[in-house]
Amino acid sequence: MQSGWRRAPLFVYFGAMAAPAMLLPAIVAYFADDHQTARPFLYGAILTGFAVAVLALTLMNRTPKVTARSHLLALIGTYLMLPLWLAVPLILVVPTLTPVVGYLEMVSALTTTGLPLIDPPGSVPQTVHLYRGVVGWLGGFMILLAAAAIMAPLNIGGFEIRSVIHGKQPGAGWAQIGAADASDRLIRTLAGLLPVYTGLTAVLFVLLALSGQDTFHAFMEAMSVMSTSGIRADDLYVGGSWLGEGIVAAFLIIAITSILYDPARWRAADSYSTDPELRLLLALIIIVPGLLFLRHWLATFDVEGGREDGFILGLQALWGAIFTTLSFIATFGQESRYWQTAQDWSGLPTPGIVLMGLMMIGGGVATTAGGMKLLRIYALYKHGSRELRRLTLPHSIGGSGQTARRIRTEGAFIAWIFVMLFLGGLSLLMLGLTFAGLSFEQSLMLGVTTLANTGPGYELLSADPVRVIDFDPTIQLILAAGMILGRVEALAFIALLNPDFWRR
Template identity: 40%
Template sequence: MQLYQRVPTGFSSTLIRLPLFLLLFGVFSAMMLVPAIYGGVVRELETARAFLYSAILGLSIFAMIGLAHAGRDPRHGALGPLMSLFSAFVFLPAILAVPFYEGLGTTTFLNAYVEMVSAITTTGATVFEDPERLNGALHLWRALVAWMGGLLMWIAASAILAPLNLGGFEVTARAEPGRTTSHDTSISAPQARVRITKVAAVLVPIYCSLTLLLWVLLAVGGDAGLVAVIHAMSVLATSGISPVGGLTGAESGLTGEMVMFLFMLFALSRLTFSTDTATSDMGGLRADPEFRIGLALVIAVPVVLFARHFIGAVDVNAETDLMGAFRAFWGSAFTVMSFLTTTGFSSANWSDAQSWSGLATPGLLLMGLALIGGGVATTAGGVKLLRVFALYLNGLREMEKLVHPSSVGGGHVMGRRIQKGGAFIAWIFFMLFALTLAVITVALAATGVPFETGLVIAVAGLSTTGPLLDVATSTPISLIDLAGLAKGIFVAAMVLGRLEMLAIIALLTPDLWRG
């Protein structure tokens, strides 16, 4: 903790004193220049002007508010950054939707807002079913917002959620969710901003380098420049955004999918790219339970699917088609990895598995994988593999006690990461998640959405896996056809899924704001 005790001076000190939400507003305003420049290069001038004017206006407002806040100390306690994170997912998309709305010009502001919430929460659901309705600059902006949202979660996990034992860290911590270990939240606000700065200085180069590497590899594999960069950003952010309607429209083919598969491993465990949190205390990546459980699922589920499809292929005399068998297995393996990490890309060979055997893959399987989700403190959504591991370990221990009632626990090496009572906290989270899922489904049904459709929408929002809307049911679900209230409920589901209910409950605890 000594790393965060020295507060920088000068200009960096002024930036640290600014509210986190204001800093995010300034960063995203500056990022609007990227689609503005791209739109100018490819001669999409109306869209380019919308982003340029919005960037100038946003940066001007940021500069004026920043000057007004210069020298002021933050008023809120340790949960101030957490409140800023919540505001970034709720209010910041309204600002980000302005250039999108003006650049498109043929939609409502509500649709643009839903699109931006979906992007910044890395959900990746889109209101616009036809990708050709959006030009390149708008597609780039969607992917860029999602990419920044993923980076925000990388930084926030270590700098905001971990110190407060939220976001999955409550399973391994020794303090209650929403509290630091010392229960002293009044002295943490200045250090929290310094921590954010230092964590960002370490993680931003890693995040950018990985994205650049994947972009180059996809471009070498045959993808067009825009498609390659958007798919690269979408994989790192687990948003599943594509300007060509998915991987079936990509030119990199099987090679590109294999490269993306490798980069999806970063969403299984934070240990794949960082050791800056308490999740790295035991054994490294090889002993990491999240990584091992994730790999086990990625291997076991495709094997089961392949066996099912092989039996179907025997019935249609296609079992000797070796290339068809390979495409079927690879399509299953890639898609399982994609939905487990809540990315949501379906392999271009995913349909080959069904045509090879004549059997359809149930969408409920993909929904289950998305609900499990990826690793703690990664860009993946879902309930997180660490919580699943805590419940598994607790169940294993209970069965051991049935056989040996006098036995003493704690012998499992990986289980030493789980605090006493960690399984209970994980169970509480599962119950909160299930109740939230039920409430959102009922709320959607009250607006006239069919129950099955409402359930898929709720799962897609809470797991931040928007592509479920296209593959979980026999016919794709159209968000644009939903009523305004239903779209608002979906927005709430995406925010809850990204920030999680325990963090929302922490924000509603008055005594944590004192000091």
């Protein structure tokens, strides 16, 4: 019996996540005496559990041919089809939402994009926000599972750079996916990741509650931070206080570097100082806020008289730049409470191009963050710095060991291919949005935020953003496609077009 359950397709396991996502809001609404809201979620949880059980029983005795294609198709199909089912109770609870908006909301949550659709947040019950947050949290866990159980053996999702670093061929993983049962690998990965992911969320929830936040908002904040979805139940500043903001910043670093998710890195704790992702992240947190602070400081340099609290405002502006930079690299997309202070201090508008660049960089490999990944950017940086050195010293030797040479050559080559695919996908997405009626600026902002899975950042890129819920359904469906493309990455879609890949 146990081996039969292990032969169930991957999308059955992914679909099983929908039942607890609906059950928790139903329980909360029931104890709040909001039975009208509780019923759709309760009935949805029951039907989901029943459908998943029947589907698993139907397919458990078959012996499918395990291929790389089946795993990628299961992952892509989950992002395409599961939001249709998840949107049903949401539309029943909030009848003002159209089916397309409900689908887009669930795609946004499942891909941890967190694109703001419900505006104002107080227009719907808090249970609806809880449902969005739970789906986003489960979506973050799903991408962690997919990264370890699907993308790592296939050498995609940033793992192709890690393979090069360790001396493996970029395509060496294509045959590994069929060597072991996918369900066994998924179950083993789940057993290792779930306690860590849940434990970190619980610790963050307790810390935020102790810092002064109420229970509900602390719980929502903890889920949105660990999944880097940025989904919140209000339009207030993140963290609830300056202390809560600092706690959120610390956990964002954990969430986007896979320090605690990868057991191999636990055993190599002494290598954190040489970890390329951590080094690049630290450099960005120092350089970008420093330049932003200098930009604000120069704008106030010629102000006569000054202010007595100028030093305090300067420190607040510096912290606001540090937190917002970290938030956008993590594809969390929320601004610091002192970000507006920095703008008021200098009188300068939001540097939208800088924020778009940060969200495109993204977080680490095998994390919930989107974007192009820190490791790929690091490989391009090492290659670029070596080429610049050769311009002045043509006969110099690169050195730094074999690993560094592999990063500068094969690693940079693969990273550059992905960057071109990412920019190509962004171009297609912008063309679609432009043909649908949006301006170039709107298409650029929405294209970057969806492809980098940084939905909350959309409202910060423009002084007067247009509400996504007011767009045409065609535009909303294009945005949903962009979120899925950004979450799965263009490299996976390109792999499905390879005839050799389908024959494996």
